[in-house]
Amino acid sequence: xxxxxxxxxxxxxxxxxxxxxxxxxxxxxxxxxxxxxxxxxxxxxxxxxxxxxxxxxxxxxxxxxxxxxxxxxxxxxxxxxxxxxxxxxxxxxxxxxxxxxxxxxxxxxxxxxxxxxxxxxxxxxxxxxxxxxxxxxxxxxxxxxxxxxxxxxxxxxxxxxxxxxxxxxxxxxxxxxxxxxxxxxxxxxxxxxxxxxxxxxxxxxxxxxxxxxxxxxxxxxxxxxxxxxxxxxxxxxxxxxxxxxxxxxxxxxxxxxxxxxxxxxxxxxxxxxxxxxxxxxxxxxxxxxxxxxxxxxxxxxxxxxxxxxxxxxxxxxxxxxxxxxxxxxxxxxxxxxxxxxxxxxxxxxxxxxxxxxxxxxxxxxxxxxxxxxxxxxxxxxxxxxxxxxxxxxxxxxxxxxxxxxxxxxxxxxxxxxxxxxxxxxxxxxxxxxxxxxxxxxxxxxxxxxxxxxxxxxxxxxxxx
Numbered sequence: 001x002x003x004x005x006x007x008x009x010x011x012x013x014x015x016x017x018x019x020x021x022x023x024x025x026x027x028x029x030x031x032x033x034x035x036x037x038x039x040x041x042x043x044x045x046x047x048x049x050x051x052x053x054x055x056x057x058x059x060x061x062x063x064x065x066x067x068x069x070x071x072x073x074x075x076x077x078x079x080x081x082x083x084x085x086x087x088x089x090x091x092x093x094x095x096x097x098x099x100x101x102x103x104x105x106x107x108x109x110x111x112x113x114x115x116x117x118x119x120x121x122x123x124x125x126x127x128x129x130x131x132x133x134x135x136x137x138x139x140x141x142x143x144x145x146x147x148x149x150x151x152x153x154x155x156x157x158x159x160x161x162x163x164x165x166x167x168x169x170x171x172x173x174x175x176x177x178x179x180x181x182x183x184x185x186x187x188x189x190x191x192x193x194x195x196x197x198x199x200x201x202x203x204x205x206x207x208x209x210x211x212x213x214x215x216x217x218x219x220x221x222x223x224x225x226x227x228x229x230x231x232x233x234x235x236x237x238x239x240x241x242x243x244x245x246x247x248x249x250x251x252x253x254x255x256x257x258x259x260x261x262x263x264x265x266x267x268x269x270x271x272x273x274x275x276x277x278x279x280x281x282x283x284x285x286x287x288x289x290x291x292x293x294x295x296x297x298x299x300x301x302x303x304x305x306x307x308x309x310x311x312x313x314x315x316x317x318x319x320x321x322x323x324x325x326x327x328x329x330x331x332x333x334x335x336x337x338x339x340x341x342x343x344x345x346x347x348x349x350x351x352x353x354x355x356x357x358x359x360x361x362x363x364x365x366x367x368x369x370x371x372x373x374x375x376x377x378x379x380x381x382x383x384x385x386x387x388x389x390x391x392x393x394x395x396x397x398x399x400x401x402x403x404x405x406x407x408x409x410x411x412x413x414x415x416x417x418x419x420x421x422x423x424x425x426x427x428x429x430x431x432x433x434x435x436x437x438x439x440x441x442x443x444x445x446x447x448x449x450x451x452x453x454x455x456x457x458x459x460x461x462x463x464x
Contacts, residue, residue, distance in 0.1 A: 001387055003406035004326040005029040005302040006319060007064065007269055010046050011037070011310025017049050022316045023309065024053065024061060027323035029402045030183070030302065031061050034310065035172045036068040037150065047179045054399075058432065059409060062183060062402040064212070065176040067169050069187025070162035071240075072153040074120065075102035080148045087141040089127060091118070091153075094135050103153055109137050111158045117142075121151040122239035122272070123247075154243040164194045170201070177205055182399045185212040185235055190219035192226040199230075208396050210403075212269065216240035221253060224260070233403065234261050235304070239272035255298055262299045262336070265381040267403050270295040271304035275322060279312035289325055296329045299336075301380070301405040335359050336383045347375055347455040354444045354458050355382035361460065364439035365389055367429065368455075369412070369421055373397040373404075375444060375455045380404045389434060391425045408434075418445060418457070426461065439463045 007030040008014065008023055020031075031050050033043050047063060054060040074091075081101075083089065092100040093108055105111075109132040112118065118127040118139060125147060127139035173184060186194060195213055199206045213220070213227050216237035220227060228234060236257055242250050254270065261268035274292050275284045295303055303322060309315040337356050358366050366388045368375045376390035383406065390401050391412040401409035412428060415421035422443060429435045443459045 001408065002027055002323050002326050003330050003387070004296050004300070005403055005405060006322055006326070007032050007271070007302050007304040007403075008315075008319060009034055009066075009304070009306045009308075009310040010050075013311050013313075014309045014315045015042075015046050015049070017053070019315060020049055020053055023319050024057060026316050026319035027326075028309075028319055029059075029061060030064050032064045032066050032185075032304065032306075033181075034066050034306075035168075036066075036071065036073065037310075040175055043175070044179060047181070051180075060399050060402060062399045063179075063181045064183040064185055065172065065181045066185040066214075067172060067187045068166070069169060069214075070160075070164060070166055071187060072103060072105040072108070072155070072160070072162075074147070074149070074151045074153060075104070077101075077147070077149045080146050083125065083141045083143075083145045083147055085141055085144055088130075089139050089141055091127075091137045091139060092135055100136065101147070103137075105153070105160070105162070107161060108155075109134060111155060111160060112137055113158070116158075117156060119154040119156065119243040120147065121145075123154070123243040125151075152240065154240060156244055164188070164190065165197065173198070173201065177202070177209070180396075181209065182396065183210040183212050183233070183403070185214050187214050187237075188217050188220075188240075189213045189215070189227055190217055191223050192230045195227060195230045210400050215253075215257060216244065218244055221245070224257065228260060228264060228266065231266070233267040233269070233301075235269040235271050237271050239306075242272075254295070258295075258298045258300050261301075262381055265378050267301040267377070267380075267405070268299075269302040269304050269403075270298075270300040272306060274303055274305060275308050275318050278314050278318045278321070279307045282314055282317060284318075284321060289321075292322060292325045293329050296326055297333070299383075302403055333383055333385075335385065336381065348378060350444055350455050350458055351375055351378035352382065354442050355379055355384050357458070357460060358384050358386055358442040361440050361442070363442050363460075364435050364463075365429070366442050366444070367391060367425060369425060369443070369445035370455075371397065373401045373409075376401055376407045376409075377404050379444075380406050387434070389429060391428070421445070422459075422461075426463070430463065435463050437463055 006027045008028045009032045090100040091103045112129045125145040126142040131138040210232040212233045213231040214235045214237045308318040388407045390409045393414040398409045446455045
């Protein structure tokens with residue numbers, strides 16, 4: 001089974017129930033809803049379909065709400081605009097017309113620099129600022145391109161004065177909580193305060209809903225360690241990051257971020273332009289295949305598709321190809337077992353011992369009985385070659401674990417007796433043909449059954 005998780009952005013090309021089922025069969029583990037696009041009616045319909053499908057499949061798909069955040073975007077266009085090198089293009093903070101393109105940032109004329117560059121659509125369109133007025137920025141087009149609706153606008157080096165969360169973001173989060181989503185991806189994180197503000201807003205939902213910090217701003221790189229400490233996971237959003245910082249720096253930042261996430265055993269998603277050519281073409285470029293492969297080799301938990309599945313011509317094929325790459329690379333991944341453990345808490349020591357035992361024994365599987373998913377997440381970071389079955393009575397934990405590398409979450413009703421819980425769990429795995437007679441399975445659980453954070457028990461079982 002594929003261990004690397006795949007995040008798919010759901011949009012017009014993939015929102016019907018038939019295509020969603022095909023995406024899941026092809027390898028989708030997390031459905032991303034991009035709140036920079038679409039309305040609540042559209043998103044609710046997508047969520048409803050995913051939840052309906054979840055009731056029919058063994059391993060549920062998690063739902064990730066990706067906030068728009070304080071990003072600058074162009075307005076909606078009646079039709080795409082064909083830009084030519086040397087053309088003059090006017091960006092305006094007022095309503096757009098035939099000659100001007102609306103931008104949703106009132107301070108744009110104040111924050112740009114004459115002679116400076118503006119990037120649109122993740123850097124695919126480059127503009128040079130030649131003049132400003134109180135409401136407009138007049139630019140020279142630096143490359144041939146097609147400008148579509150609602151494209152991102154980046155001002156490299158500018159001190160953009162926007163709040164970390166807009167009114168729209170707070171409303172979107174409220175909507176997401178009402179729909180029982182599993183993760184919230186926070187756009188344009190700058191400091192740990194952004195994450196803590198969201199945790200405070202979540203209230204009693206804090207802990208149930210995972211918070212993913214998107215690294216796409218220079219300040220996030222500068223403050224990464226503190227952001228990682230308070231987040232549940234990280235997304236390397238290479239699109240905006242690659243226009244906010246020099247492109248040549250992105251690969252090493254990606255490598256370092258993945259390494260740090262692995263060290264603290266938190267999931268990391270590598271995103272943007274992974275199979276971008278497949279928006280239009282039935283096959284990826286060799287460079288794209290290598291990019292996906294290298295992210296997996298580096299240690300990413302998940303790889304993400306954006307336009308490929310949201311609006312592309314080949315959404316299902318994109319996932320199939322990504323799955324094939326993952327399966328091939330996973331054959332070469334060696335377990336990350338340490339002789340010495342930095343964090344000497346009991347669950348960490350037990351997890352390391354379980355992974356080591358499973359590898360040395362060449363066990364068929366690891367089975368962890370968990371209420372929080374923490375032990376499963378810890379085991380994931382050791383990259384054992386066998387599947388990690390996380391048996392949990394918590395539906396929200398079940399879905400959240402869909403993001404963890406090598407973890408296959410299975411629902412198991414609440415138990416109060418350890419022996420009965422283990423017996424029921426193993427019988428369930430046998431019934432589902434995940435384990436068979438004479439297989440070795442390494443178990444981990446807490447002897448205080450039903451109490452969270454008490455993992456202190458491991459056992460090797462030979463299936464009879």
